[in-house]
Amino acid sequence: MDADLGGAQPTAAPATLRLNAVIVSVVDTTPRVLTVRHPDGRPALPYGLLRDDDRTLDRALRRWVGEQSGLELGYVEQLYTFGDIRRDSGETARTLSIAYLALVQPTAARVDAAWIDWYDLLPWEDWRSGRPAAHDALLPALSDWVDDAAGPACHQRRRDRVDIAFGIDPQRERASASEPAGGDLWDGVRVLDRYELLWEAGLVAEALRDRGDDAADTHPAGSWRGTPLALDHRRIAATALGRLRGKLTYRPVVFELLPPTFTLRRLQQVVEALAGVSLHTQNFRRLVDRGGFVEGTGEFEEQTGGRPAERFRFRPEVLRERPRPGLGLPRRS
Amino acid sequence: MDADLGGAQPTAAPATLRLNAVIVSVVDTTPRVLTVRHPDGRPALPYGLLRDDDRTLDRALRRWVGEQSGLELGYVEQLYTFGDIRRDSGETARTLSIAYLALVQPTAARVDAAWIDWYDLLPWEDWRSGRPAAHDALLPALSDWVDDAAGPACHQRRRDRVDIAFGIDPQRERASASEPAGGDLWDGVRVLDRYELLWEAGLVAEALRDRGDDAADTHPAGSWRGTPLALDHRRIAATALGRLRGKLTYRPVVFELLPPTFTLRRLQQVVEALAGVSLHTQNFRRLVDRGGFVEGTGEFEEQTGGRPAERFRFRPEVLRERPRPGLGLPRRS
DNA sequence: CGACTTATGCTCACGCGTAGCATTACCTTA
DNA sequence: TAAGGTAATGCTACGCGTGAGCATAAGTCG
Numbered sequence: 001m002d003a004d005l006g007g008a009q010p011t012a013a014p015a016t017l018r019l020n021a022v023i024v025s026v027v028d029t030t031p032r033v034l035t036v037r038h039p040d041g042r043p044a045l046p047y048g049l050l051r052d053d054d055r056t057l058d059r060a061l062r063r064w065v066g067e068q069s070g071l072e073l074g075y076v077e078q079l080y081t082f083g084d085i086r087r088d089s090g091e092t093a094r095t096l097s098i099a100y101l102a103l104v105q106p107t108a109a110r111v112d113a114a115w116i117d118w119y120d121l122l123p124w125e126d127w128r129s130g131r132p133a134a135h136d137a138l139l140p141a142l143s144d145w146v147d148d149a150a151g152p153a154c155h156q157r158r159r160d161r162v163d164i165a166f167g168i169d170p171q172r173e174r175a176s177a178s179e180p181a182g183g184d185l186w187d188g189v190r191v192l193d194r195y196e197l198l199w200e201a202g203l204v205a206e207a208l209r210d211r212g213d214d215a216a217d218t219h220p221a222g223s224w225r226g227t228p229l230a231l232d233h234r235r236i237a238a239t240a241l242g243r244l245r246g247k248l249t250y251r252p253v254v255f256e257l258l259p260p261t262f263t264l265r266r267l268q269q270v271v272e273a274l275a276g277v278s279l280h281t282q283n284f285r286r287l288v289d290r291g292g293f294v295e296g297t298g299e300f301e302e303q304t305g306g307r308p309a310e311r312f313r314f315r316p317e318v319l320r321e322r323p324r325p326g327l328g329l330p331r332r333s
Numbered sequence: 334m335d336a337d338l339g340g341a342q343p344t345a346a347p348a349t350l351r352l353n354a355v356i357v358s359v360v361d362t363t364p365r366v367l368t369v370r371h372p373d374g375r376p377a378l379p380y381g382l383l384r385d386d387d388r389t390l391d392r393a394l395r396r397w398v399g400e401q402s403g404l405e406l407g408y409v410e411q412l413y414t415f416g417d418i419r420r421d422s423g424e425t426a427r428t429l430s431i432a433y434l435a436l437v438q439p440t441a442a443r444v445d446a447a448w449i450d451w452y453d454l455l456p457w458e459d460w461r462s463g464r465p466a467a468h469d470a471l472l473p474a475l476s477d478w479v480d481d482a483a484g485p486a487c488h489q490r491r492r493d494r495v496d497i498a499f500g501i502d503p504q505r506e507r508a509s510a511s512e513p514a515g516g517d518l519w520d521g522v523r524v525l526d527r528y529e530l531l532w533e534a535g536l537v538a539e540a541l542r543d544r545g546d547d548a549a550d551t552h553p554a555g556s557w558r559g560t561p562l563a564l565d566h567r568r569i570a571a572t573a574l575g576r577l578r579g580k581l582t583y584r585p586v587v588f589e590l591l592p593p594t595f596t597l598r599r600l601q602q603v604v605e606a607l608a609g610v611s612l613h614t615q616n617f618r619r620l621v622d623r624g625g626f627v628e629g630t631g632e633f634e635e636q637t638g639g640r641p642a643e644r645f646r647f648r649p650e651v652l653r654e655r656p657r658p659g660l661g662l663p664r665r666s
Numbered sequence: 667c668g669a670c671t672t673a674t675g676c677t678c679a680c681g682c683g684t685a686g687c688a689t690t691a692c693c694t695t696a
Numbered sequence: 697t698a699a700g701g702t703a704a705t706g707c708t709a710c711g712c713g714t715g716a717g718c719a720t721a722a723g724t725c726g
Contacts, residue, residue, distance in 0.1 A: 007675040017350075050416070052427070057416040082412040083383070094385070096350070098414050141639070162548040164652050187656040265703075283683070285705070306703030313483050319497050323520040330683065598672080616715065618674070618721065623713095639672030640722040 011055035019061050020047045020099040020233070022079070022240035022286035023071065025106045025115070026257050029128075032115040033237060033275040034069070038230035043116060045095070045233045061100050069113065075103040077247075080239050082232060099236045101243060103256040118275070120227045121237050124198075126193060126276045127183055134224035138203060139166065145201035165193040188275055188329075191242035195235060201299065206234060239318040245275055253292060255314040263301050263309035265287060275329055292318045345612045352394050353380045353432045353566070355412070355573035356404065358439045358448070359590050362461075362511040364606040365448040366570060367402070371563035376449060378566045380430070394433050402446065408436040410470060410580075413572050415565060436589040452609070453560045454570050457531075458524060460516055461607045467557035469537060471504035474498065478534035498526040521608055521662075528568055539567060578608055583659035585626060588647040596642035597621060597633050608662055616663035625651045626658065 022045060023034040038044035048064030050057065062073050079099040119126040124134040142162050149155035163170060167186030199207045205228035229236060246273065247253050257270055270283050288294055294312040301309045318325045342623045355378060356367040371377035381397030385389070395406050452459040457467040460610045475495050482488035491607040496503060500518035538561035561567060580586050581604065590603055601617050621627055627645040634642045 029399050055418045057414070078413060080411060081390070083431075085388045094383075097418075160653065167656065170653070185653075185656050189657070191534075195404075265702090280684075281703095282705080282707090283685085287683085302692090303703095305693055305701080307693090308703080309704060320493065320503065323500065324522070328683075499710090552674090594675090613715070613717095614672095615674080615717085620714085635723090636672090638670080638724050640674080642673060661714075663716095 003172070004052060016093055016095045017052060017097060018043045018097050019057065019064070020097045020236055021061060021065055021102055022237055023065070023073070023101065023102045024118070024240070024244070024257070025104045026270045027106045027115075029269050029273050031118040033118050033121070033240075035073075035114045035116050035229070036068075037114070040230055041226065042230040043114065044230035045236060046101075058100075061102070063292060064100070071104060073102045073104060075253060077101045077243070079236070079243055082236065084232070097232075097236070099239065101240045103244075103253065105257060105259060107259065116227065118241060119312065120193065120242065121229065121234055122195065123224055123226045124194065125188075125241065127186065128272055128276060129277050134226075135166075138198065138223040139168075141203050142166070142197070142201055145203075161193075161197060165190050165197050176196065176332050188277065189242050189246045191238045191245065192235070192240045195238035199235070204228065204234070206232065227318060241274075248274060248327055249329070250324040252314065252318065252325055252327070253277055258314075261297055261311040261313045263311060264294070265309055267294070267312070270328055271329075277329060280330045284327075287328055287330060291325070291327075292321055293327070336378065349426050349428045350383055351380050351428060351430050352383060352397070352433055353378045353392060353430045353569055354398055354610065355432065355570055356398070356406070356437060357573070357577070358437045358450075359449070359606045360439045362602050362606050364451040366451050366454070366564055366573075367404075368447045368562070369401075369447050370447070373563055375561065376447065377563035378432075378569060390431060390445065391433075394435070398435070404437060406435045406437060407421070408586060410434045412569070412576055415569065417565070420473075430565075430569070434573045438590060438592060440592065446605065448488040449560065451570065451574060453542045454562065454567055455524065455528065455574065456559045457527065458574065460519065460523075461605055461609060461611050464475055464516060468499075470500075470557040474536055475499070475530070475534055478536075481525045494526075494530060498523050498530050521610065521629075522575050524571045524578070525568070528571035532568070536569070537561065539565065553596070556636045581607060581660055582662070583657040585647065585651065585658055585660070587660065591647075594632070594644040594646050596644060597627070598642055600627070600645070602661055604662075610662060610664055613663045617660075620661060620663060624658070624660075625654055626660070 018021065021034075023026050025034075034046060035043040036046045036298045041105055046065065046068060048061070048068065050060045051063075054060035054063060057078065058076055061076060065071055065073055082097040082099060083094060085094055124132050124138055126132050146155060146158040146162055148272075149158050162168065167183055169185055195204070202208065204225055209228075226234070230285065244253070254267065254270055254274070257269065264285055265281075268279055268281065269287065271284075272279055288297075289312075292315055295315045296310045296312050299311045301311055335425055350505065354367075358365055358367075362554075367379060369379045378531040379398065379401060381394070381401065383393045384396075387393035387396060388412065391409055394409060398404055398406055405489060410433065412434050415430040418427055431509040441617055457465050457471055458644060459465050479488060479495055482491050495501065500516060500520060502518055528537070531537045535541065537558055559567070577586070587600065587607070591600065597618055598614075600621065601614065604617075605612055622629075624643075625648055628648045630646055631643045632644045634644055636642075
């Protein structure tokens with residue numbers, strides 16, 4: 001490699017820089033994302049700017065989130081930096097978004113804030129009650145998109161992408177009726193793949209909008225398309241969900257979303273909410289306490305209906321006992 | 334949440350923007366990273382700038398890497414955006430680095446380029462020949478750092494961090510002599526944790542340099558400290574190694590580093606080089622072909638010493654057959 | 667030809683994930 | 697007060713993936 005490598009002159013476009021936050025909390029069985037109102041009226045992810053006196057990007061994020069909403073962020077993780085030119089079709093300068101994922105406990109959240117159900121944004125991601133209804137509309141539409149391909153090579157690539165992203169088994173395709181689609185091949189982590197596929201296929205409102213079609217949000221609705229966000233924020237939300245799902249399986253991040261003590265049922269609910277699948281209760285319990293993730297306090301929760309549940313607390317020692325401590329997903333049904 | 338959220342005025346510091354690439358290839362059993370010469374004389378990761386006409390960040394990267402080195406990148410993945418203020422202690426403006434990981438096949442690489450062994454940068458990461466020798470010096474030094482903590486809380490936190498990052502079992506600590514440290518708790522993915530720990534403990538040259546100590550590279554050498562890079566580039570290289578190790582276990586990325594056909598031995602070597610551990614050959618073979626990752630061509634490799642090995646090729650269908658196809662790491666010894 | 671190296675096949679045990687069945691303990695309602 | 701419902705929790709059987717070794721095949725080297 002030549003010695004002058006990397007010696008380029010700084011002629012680069014001075015891009016606008018922005019920090020975005022996907023702030024997540026789980027209330028009941030609903031995973032929720034904090035939104036603000038964008039100038040164009042649509043909901044958007046909260047964002048802020050980097051200041052000279054912010055020593056690190058993380059600190060900048062915590063600072064402005066605190067200033068804007070009063071939220072004290074706990075767990076924070078950088079997600080991705082988005083810089084596609086299509087982000088702001090209107091403006092001339094490129095906008096660069098550094099996106100972060102943050103987890104907060106519901107109690108810390110202001111009640112009046114504009115939280116939105118994550119699965120309102122991405123309805124095709126929630127398998128907790130079986131195959132998401134959104135698939136009924138999306139899969140045929142994707143099939144049409146596959147068939148619209150120009151040339152057999154493109155066709156094949158599209159089919160592969162759809163099959164992989166949505167976990168479609170080409171073998172079992174026809175034997176359908178008997179089995180209502182198992183989702184064995186569904187990979188919960190591929191949230192971004194799926195969103196981008198739908199974008200390319202023109203099945204989400206942002207696709208039309210980004211292509212210059214105004215009045216895109218007057219798109220034939222149907223809840224199966226999900227609620228669009230401003231700019232490319234839904235793409236960011238998809239990235240966040242995928243990342244979080246992945247992380248669940250090898251780091252005990254769920255506990256960031258829970259109060260200091262909680263019942264196992266509650267823990268399971270939160271995991272299910274994020275993973276988007278129902279879990280086998282008994283196996284989940286075994287996993288969690290034989291795995292050393294939690295320990296019982298002596299206390300019991302008294303609620304309506306059913307035997308009182310013991311309250312547990314997170315056992316931080318698990319981090320020292322196991323190299324990659326995460327909650328596997330013992331799926332039910 | 335208030336309606337004026339996110340409406341901040343763009344008073345942000347106009348940061349300098351830069352794209353960095355960790356370009357990886359494996360030759361023989363050595364994982365190597367492409368470097369260039371930084372103005373200060375130290376080796377550095379290649380970097381380039383974003384241009385107005387680059388539609389996406391990925392494309393910008395491919396463009397300037399091609400311009401600079403003639404390399405055609407195959408697999409490319411965004412790693413992380415670094416923006417700590419300490420990056421450029423000298424300059425006033427903050428530099429933002431968007432770092433990418435790229436995998437190339439050795440044949441595509443120009444021979445005269447300045448490739449550097451990844452484990453020269455991070456000598457404590459290579460367990461292929463048992464416990465890395467670098468640990469002999471590092472672990473005691475880290476222990477000293479732990480003991481230097483101000484106050485018991487800080488002490489405990491430091492101890493936990495060291496133990497977790499380096500997979501130290503506090504129980505088995507004393508029973509030492511008999512067992513030469515198994516590394517059962519070692520998590521190959523925590524490369525960045527380890528590097529940052531060493532940085533904080535002042536055990537890598539960059540630490541002194543970043544703290545304003547000039548002549549930092551005249552630091553008492555010892556190969557166990559690893560070769561420093563310019564700026565924070567070693568941190569970026571550590572991020573890349575961690576990410577790649579993680580990805581190996583759930584996506585078939587290794588094949589990006591291999592020619593179209595290869596022997597299983599070669600495949601194993603490459604995985605071992607990246608994972609930094611030795612694998613159990615028979616179990617690895619079983620994993621790989623029962624897992625459907627490869628299929629035999631009829632051809633055989635004729636080489637010196639030993640029975641000829643069949644040449645295999647990657648089986649892309651595995652992507653459709655299994656939700657998270659990755660090579661587990663059946664560790665040896 | 668014998669020693670050595672590498673490739674490849676096969677077995678056996680164990681732990682974990684999958685799937686149910688069973689029991690306990692409290693609430694609600696008849 | 698008894699019956700029925702719901703939730704929590706315990707326990708077992710089974711299959712598969714993984715860990716660990718033994719054994720054999722098929723070349724090269726001296």
